[in-house]
Amino acid sequence: MPPPRDPRLIAAIVASALFMQNLDSTVIATALPAMAADFGVPVPRMSVAITAYLVALTVFIPVSGWVADRFGARRVFLAAILVFTAASALCGRAEGLGALVAARVLQGMGGAMMVPVGRLLLLRQVRRDQLLTATTWLTMPALLGPIMGPPLGGFLTDALSWRAVFDINVPVGLLGMGLVWRFIPDLPAGDPGRLDLTGLALTGIALASLMLGIETIGRGVLPHPLPEAAMALGLGLGWLGVRHCLSVPSPAIDFTLLRIPSFNVPALAGSLFRVGAGAVPFLVPLTLQMAFGRSAAQSGLISFASALGALLMKPVVRPMLARFGFRRALVGNGVVAALSVAVCALFDASWPAAALFGVLLAAGLSRSLQFTALNTLCYADVPQNKLSAATSLYGTLQQLSLAAGVAVAAASLEVLTALAGRAEPVRADFAGAFLVAGLAVLLAVPLYARLPADAGEGAWEQRRAKARG
Incomplete structure (x- = not known):
């Protein structure tokens, strides 16, 4: 089957895998208090259900590029969706925290192949001048997961059980496999060399x-x-x-890619940013439920505001980056993103739902611009023959920093609670955790300033040449 001319079709189909993964990660955060009550463990300890998945992703992502080159990206992508879907069903059947963690590790193994290999399928079939368009189409459908996740997770938890939040991955996974099989052309397997x-x-x-x-x-x-x-x-x-x-x-991991300035900064500074940004989806539902006494459904209807803001930002990312350039956008918006995380420390039970929603919506706008700029810039100057290695290294750093963000947020909660001699975290403990996350985001800003002024020009040069021609 010849590859389709429009890369948006491939991007939208690959995004079905991202949709499933993002839906899963946001749904589980809303359901953590109910899961903790069912298993009889403190809520902060349930962070292991998130980090176990992210660590499995981190450990197995480095081999994803080699496996895709050796067996064919489309074949590996299909197998990865199957593993992820089956593991999701096992998560919903878990009878204890240990069984849940084991199923989450298996789910992470599937995700480690699913997302980077899907991205590789896309990157190998688009031109450089199509990169930002393809990236936007890849992330926009995937953002529906975070938007739907919190309210859907809260509704399912209150109406049925936390187990239902994992079962919803099954039909999504089956649909994704069907679309990949029907519409995405295969890339021939090659000889990637010795593992x-x-x-x-x-x-x-x-x-x-x-x-x-x-x-x-x-x-x-x-x-x-x-x-x-x-x-x-x-x-x-x-x-x-x-x-x-x-x-x-x-x-196994090509660290020489860090010699490329437009890859180095998104990889390293972006990791600091993700530590702080990764803490927010974990902290917000717990704050709303544990500190403010809201139900899982109410929590979900408020906390999905960040994902909605991220979706609303996507159509204006291209003109903003074209107008200001990657360096100026990352530095200026980096400060805004840090403030948007830190301001969550001011949340109080007396705040109306609309005010909480508005702050989280604005924070989602800022973080979306930063994510998209980083994810586009990192591949702008990577040679074609290094794309597999780049997706593996960048994906590893992405997942490691997100896992670290959840772990740091959970540890901050437990330490602050223990220092105050309390059995359960209260508003002040959550406020302290938000400030720690905001500081991590702010620490990345000086690193963005190291970028050359023309960083990321590779994403625009072919488009400009066509316009001049």
Whole structure:
């Protein structure tokens, strides 16, 4: 089947996988208090249900590019959707936190192949001047997941059970598989070379150890030396992994991509931004339910405002970036994004729902501009033969930073609650966690300023040449 001329068709179909993943992540955040009550554990401890999935994504994403090149991107994409859908059904059948975490790890393995391989399918079939259009079409349908997730998750939790929030992935996954099979052309499998098992082992164990330490340190989940030892092990193996990957011709993770300025800054500064931004979807539903006493459905109807703001921003991203350039947009909007997270610390039970909704809507507008600019800039100057490696490295950093954001937010809640001698977090504890998240977003701003003034010109140059011709 020849590839369709319009990349928007491929982008919209690939977005069905992103839709399912984003729906899943936002639905579960709204249902955490009900899940904690069912399993008999403190609510902040339920963060492991989110981070276990994200860590599995992080560990297995580096191999996704090699697997796609070896077996064919379309075939791998279909298999990944199948694994993700089956794991979702297992999550809905879990009878304890341990079983849920195990199913979430399997779900993460599917997601690790599903999203980056789907993005690779798209990137290999669009021209550079179509990159921003394709990225926008890829993310806009996927944003329906976060918009629908909180209110749908709250409604299902109140009306049926938290288990229903996982079951909704099943029909979405089946539909996505059908669309991929019918409309997306296959990319031929190739010879990606020998798989770097040593690099995969070093980086995978390092990432898992680091996240185990971040998730448990200072929270009394593990005995005192173990979280610190896990973090030390992760840092040590991470250093060895980087050295190894820089010394072999076909590494598991190609760190030489960080020498490209337009890739380096989105990868590193973007990771700091995502730590703070990733904390918000976790903190907002818990604040509304635990600190303000709202139901899961009420929480969902308010917290989806951020995703709505993100969707509304998408049509104006292109003209804004064309007008101001990537560097100026990222620096200026980075400050705005940090303030939009920090202002959530002012939330109070006396605020009307409309005021809470308005603040979260504005925050979603700002974070959407930052996400889209970073995700477009990172591929603007990457050579075609490095796209597989770039999607693997960037996807790994994305998921690691989002997992770290949830873990840092949960740890902040538990530490602040324990320091105050309380059994459950209150408004002041949530306010402190929001301030920590806002600080992480702000710390990325000086790194954006290191970009050259013409950063990202590769995303526009072919379009400008066509216009002049």
